Amino acid sequence: MWPNTRSLPWGNELALITVTVAALAARLACTEPGTAWFWPPAVILAFAAGAIVLRWLDLRRHLFSCGAPDTQLTRAGLVIAVLLLVAPFVEGFGRIWAETYCRPLEQVTIIALTNLAFFAAALPRLPRAGVLALGVSLFLVIAAVALGEHPAIAPLAASFAGLGVAWLVHRHWQRIVVASSSRETARVPFFPVVCLVLLLGGVTAMSTRVAQGLPDVWGEWAPSSGGSGGGNPLALLGIGDGDWAIGGPNARSTGSVDTEYVLESNLPTLYDAMTESYGEARPRPQTARTIFVAMEYLIRTPDHAARDAGEPGRRFSLYRKGRPQKSRSGPEATALLYVEGRVPLHLPLTVYDRFDGVAWCKSPERNDACELQTRASDKSWLWLPTNRSDPLFRGDQRHQLRIGRFSTDHLPLPAHAACFRFGKHSGRYADRWARNTIKWVHEGILRTDKCMPSGTLLDVTSSTVDRTQLASRDDLFPAVESDDACLSVPLHLQDSAAALARRFEHLPRGWLQIESLADHLRTHCVHDRDATVPPDCQDPIHHFLHQARGGPAYQFATAAALALRSLGYPTRVVSGFYADPDAYVARSGHTAVRADHAHFWVEVRCAPGMWLTVDATPGYEVPWYRETLMTRFASTFRGLWSWCYAHPLQSLVGAAFSVVLWWRRRSIHERLLTGWLMWWPFWSAEQRVLCTLRLADLRSMLSGRSRPSTVTPRAWYRWRGDSANETFLSTLYEVLYGTVRCRTPDDERATERVCRQFIRELSVRRLRDRLGAS
Numbered sequence: 001m002w003p004n005t006r007s008l009p010w011g012n013e014l015a016l017i018t019v020t021v022a023a024l025a026a027r028l029a030c031t032e033p034g035t036a037w038f039w040p041p042a043v044i045l046a047f048a049a050g051a052i053v054l055r056w057l058d059l060r061r062h063l064f065s066c067g068a069p070d071t072q073l074t075r076a077g078l079v080i081a082v083l084l085l086v087a088p089f090v091e092g093f094g095r096i097w098a099e100t101y102c103r104p105l106e107q108v109t110i111i112a113l114t115n116l117a118f119f120a121a122a123l124p125r126l127p128r129a130g131v132l133a134l135g136v137s138l139f140l141v142i143a144a145v146a147l148g149e150h151p152a153i154a155p156l157a158a159s160f161a162g163l164g165v166a167w168l169v170h171r172h173w174q175r176i177v178v179a180s181s182s183r184e185t186a187r188v189p190f191f192p193v194v195c196l197v198l199l200l201g202g203v204t205a206m207s208t209r210v211a212q213g214l215p216d217v218w219g220e221w222a223p224s225s226g227g228s229g230g231g232n233p234l235a236l237l238g239i240g241d242g243d244w245a246i247g248g249p250n251a252r253s254t255g256s257v258d259t260e261y262v263l264e265s266n267l268p269t270l271y272d273a274m275t276e277s278y279g280e281a282r283p284r285p286q287t288a289r290t291i292f293v294a295m296e297y298l299i300r301t302p303d304h305a306a307r308d309a310g311e312p313g314r315r316f317s318l319y320r321k322g323r324p325q326k327s328r329s330g331p332e333a334t335a336l337l338y339v340e341g342r343v344p345l346h347l348p349l350t351v352y353d354r355f356d357g358v359a360w361c362k363s364p365e366r367n368d369a370c371e372l373q374t375r376a377s378d379k380s381w382l383w384l385p386t387n388r389s390d391p392l393f394r395g396d397q398r399h400q401l402r403i404g405r406f407s408t409d410h411l412p413l414p415a416h417a418a419c420f421r422f423g424k425h426s427g428r429y430a431d432r433w434a435r436n437t438i439k440w441v442h443e444g445i446l447r448t449d450k451c452m453p454s455g456t457l458l459d460v461t462s463s464t465v466d467r468t469q470l471a472s473r474d475d476l477f478p479a480v481e482s483d484d485a486c487l488s489v490p491l492h493l494q495d496s497a498a499a500l501a502r503r504f505e506h507l508p509r510g511w512l513q514i515e516s517l518a519d520h521l522r523t524h525c526v527h528d529r530d531a532t533v534p535p536d537c538q539d540p541i542h543h544f545l546h547q548a549r550g551g552p553a554y555q556f557a558t559a560a561a562l563a564l565r566s567l568g569y570p571t572r573v574v575s576g577f578y579a580d581p582d583a584y585v586a587r588s589g590h591t592a593v594r595a596d597h598a599h600f601w602v603e604v605r606c607a608p609g610m611w612l613t614v615d616a617t618p619g620y621e622v623p624w625y626r627e628t629l630m631t632r633f634a635s636t637f638r639g640l641w642s643w644c645y646a647h648p649l650q651s652l653v654g655a656a657f658s659v660v661l662w663w664r665r666r667s668i669h670e671r672l673l674t675g676w677l678m679w680w681p682f683w684s685a686e687q688r689v690l691c692t693l694r695l696a697d698l699r700s701m702l703s704g705r706s707r708p709s710t711v712t713p714r715a716w717y718r719w720r721g722d723s724a725n726e727t728f729l730s731t732l733y734e735v736l737y738g739t740v741r742c743r744t745p746d747d748e749r750a751t752e753r754v755c756r757q758f759i760r761e762l763s764v765r766r767l768r769d770r771l772g773a774s
Contacts, residue, residue: 012055012124014170015133018163019121020048022137022144023114025156029148030107047118054122065125073126084115110143134167267407267454270349273336273595274316274575278552281317281359282535316352316575317359318540318558322532335592336406337577341399343591344621345579346601346613347412351442352573355558357490357540360573365447368440382434383419386463392470392610393463394625401458402590411438411446412577414462415603415613421459444611464625465612470511476606477510477569486570486605489562496541497562504567514604514614517563521616526550529596553617557600560616570605574613578620670698670764678756685751689735692728692755696762703768717762719770728758 027040058064064077073081088111113136120133141160144153268276339345352360373383393416401412413420441447470476480487489497503520507513525544531551533540541562544555554573561571578599584591599620603611613622627635644651661668673695677688693713700707700716707716714729731754 012121012130014163014167015130016048016051016055016121018160018167019051019117019133019137020044021156021160021163022140023047023117025144025148025153025160026110026114026140028150028153028156029144030104030110031150047114051118051122054119055124058123058125062125064123073123077123081116081119084119085112088112088115106143106147110140113140130167130171134164138164267405268336268595269407270410270575270598273577273598276595277323277529277598278554279321279323279532281315282319282321282532315359315361316554318554319358319533319535319537322530335404335594336597337404337412337579337593338402338588338590339399339579339593340401340590342397342623343579343581343584344623345399345414345591346574346599346615346622347401347414347577347579347593348445348574348603349408349410349412349576350574351445351603352575353486354488355490355562355573357493360554360558363442363572365441366439369435370438370440370446372434372438380421381419381459381461382421382438384417386416386418390610391473392465392476394466394469394627395464395631396461397464397623399460399462401460403452403454403456403458404593405454407451409447409449409451410441411448411452411458413444413446413458413460415444415611416463416465417444417460418463419461422457443609464623467624470612474508474510477514477604478607480568480570484570486572487565487568489565493539493541493562494566496539496545497559497566500541500545500559500563501566509568513567514564514569517567518560518602518614518616521556521560522618524549525556525618527556527618528552531555552600553620554600556617557602560602560614564602564604564614571614572603572605572611573600574603575600666698666702670695670702673698674759677759683752685735685748688752688755689732692758693732695759699762699764699767700771702764703771705767705771722761724754724757724761727754731755 024041024044027044031040054064062074064074064080065072088108092105092108117133117136117140120129120136123129137160141157145157337347339347351363353363354361371385373385375381375383396418397414399414411420437449438446439448500517504513504517507516526549528548528550529552531548533543533551533555537543540555541559544551544559554575557573561573564571576599577593577597579591579593580597581591583593583597599617601613601615601617601620604614605611615622673691677683677691677695683691696713696717697707707713713732717725718729719725731751735751
């Protein structure tokens with residue numbers, strides 16, 4: 001016989017509190033990093049409030065329990081329980097069908113079991129519902145401890161243990177009370193004892209050598225979300241594919257693992273994307289090429305020719321054959337990258353700093369260790385050692401990048417990246433792995449030891465540059481020594497670059513001069529991706545500016561870089577991808593980056609050692625800092641607070657004056673309306689009469705007796721023996737409801753005199769006396 005749960009007090013409340021603690025631990029375990037700290041407790045408190053409401057309905061209306069001793073579940077209760085249990089799985093299937101972000105299976109299971117536990121805790125009339133609620137809560141706590149890394153999970157698990165023991169004691173004494181009152185002998189709970197024995201036996205067996213192979217068998221079928229940082233070498237599904245799945249003798253995917261069995265990827269690289277966008281480089285005779293190379297440059301770099309021989313990916317020639325066919329905007333599935341967040345966005349991958357008149361040569365790649373840092377709040381984020389306190393940076397922007405059909409070991413991070421992480425969960429030891437794997441290849445560009453596999457997620461937080469700060473600061477672009485490699489211009493191109501630079505020598509040195517040069521190129525030249533430099537052209541800059549008056553992005557970048565170098569600004573040409581807002585796909589919420597989005601732009605080095613993006617190609621924009629309405633409000637509030645803190649006496653006087661104004665706002669409104677009505681000469685008769693009536697209603701409200709909306713002005717303001725009121729009311733009804741609309745100037749002046757006399761006679765004090773007497 002199951003006892004009545006209402007025989008001892010606080011049993012159901014204790015069960016609900018225990019379920020709430022277990023659900024909170026499970027919610028913290030499956031919450032994505034970066035979520036606000038108050039969101040999981042708020043969700044669980046909402047669940048608890050819903051359970052309390054359902055419990056009240058069941059106690060008052062018997063909606064979920066029926067039968068004489070209340071031991072059966074009604075059809076409505078059964079339907080609700082099934083819906084709460086199945087709804088998260090249906091939602092997950094819908095997300096997969098809609099091709100949006102889908103939750104991992106363990107997260108969906110935890111949500112479904114949380115719904116079931118709270119519903120069971122909300123059924124005080126069903127004795128077995130409390131047992132079900134505590135059993136599901138135990139599973140939630142075990143899942144939270146196994147999957148989660150939140151620091152609050154351990155205290156919540158300890159609290160659950162204490163509450164569970166208290167609930168078991170309460171349950172035991174409850175059975176004793178019921179058995180003694182009914183004079184029955186309490187039977188031994190056979191089913192729970194058997195389950196406890198089997199559980200203890202299973203734990204003992206798992207700790208022995210007999211069951212050591214079971215985790216390997218389970219690991220072949222159970223996917224992993226990567227949240228714990230661990231993995232199984234035999235895993236076949238999910239994000240955490242094991243080493244044997246991607247690097248064994250029967251490898252079926254590509255990956256970044258240290259093994260001799262790794263498959264060679266046939267995915268396109270950046271060099272392939274550039275070739276598809278601009279065509280193959282046109283071979284030129286060696287004799288013709290030596291004409292363009294300055295002799296002193298060859299003496300300074302004698303190994304120039306041998307260094308780049310046989311390495312087409314290290315050079316980008318301006319003399320190209322053109323694209324073999326027109327670029328086609330393929331479907332989203334053929335994209336190289338996917339960007340979620342604010343666009344447009346420049347993603348630099350390769351840096352060129354030396355130009356010999358024919359081709360841009362890549363900068364020597366560094367292999368310096370990157371001092372990545374983590375923070376105690378969320379160790380999955382890897383912070384770069386950047387100067388975020390500089391006034392140039394205002395505001396952060398978040399992006400999520402997913403590697404598609406693209407093979408690269410360079411991290412496609414936006415400029416001025418502050419922190420990043422791999423996927424939603426990077427694991428506990430992500431910082432240790434990153435310090436040994438991620439290196440600096442150029443200033444602002446990172447790389448990994450191996451190519452990143454398709455599907456890799458990168459969450460990036462980068463800083464935006466304030467354009468107004470660039471224009472107002474004079475210390476950003478100081479003079480640079482002439483032997484800087486980023487200032488060299490080929491000898492035969494110095495005249496063309498200097499001719500373009502002389503157009504802007506009259507402007508002050510700084511960002512205004514740089515931006516004016518870029519705007520000149522955007523407005524006087526046309527972007528033509530199919531244009532090429534003729535093979536016999538000896539000055540590609542002159543041909544681009546004066547003959548073709550347009551060309552691909554690399555010609556815009558070359559002209560801007562050489563002209564800025566002539567003005568004394570250290571520059572470099574950067575190639576990468578441009579996330580175009582026109583490629584945004586509303587269905588998935590991503591911006592697809594394809595091979596035809598390969599792009600070239602210029603970066604200018606400023607004083608603090610930072611590189612600023614300058615894009616001189618028409619149709620391409622740089623995402624500057626844009627102040628939002630909330631940001632403006634916050635900055636205004638901070639400025640007002642700073643002024644009040646610096647001037648306390650004036651602040652107190654202003655606050656007192658504001659309180660007085662607010663307290664007397666209706667009286668001030670009445671004074672202003674009276675002055676406006678008395679002295680404004682451009683009133684018509686209808687407007688003057690209506691404004692006078694509005695003033696009378698305002699004075700009536702100030703007297704303490706407002707005119708109700710159901711009472712007419714004649715009934716409210718008509719007092720016998722008052723000629724001014726009678727005249728105004730007659731004029732009011734004549735103006736509003738009279739049949740004659742053509743009024744002479746004498747009538748206008750008569751109406752004005754009547755309204756003024758009414759205003760003088762109808763004061764607030766007189767209204768208070770008359771309305772109080774009536």
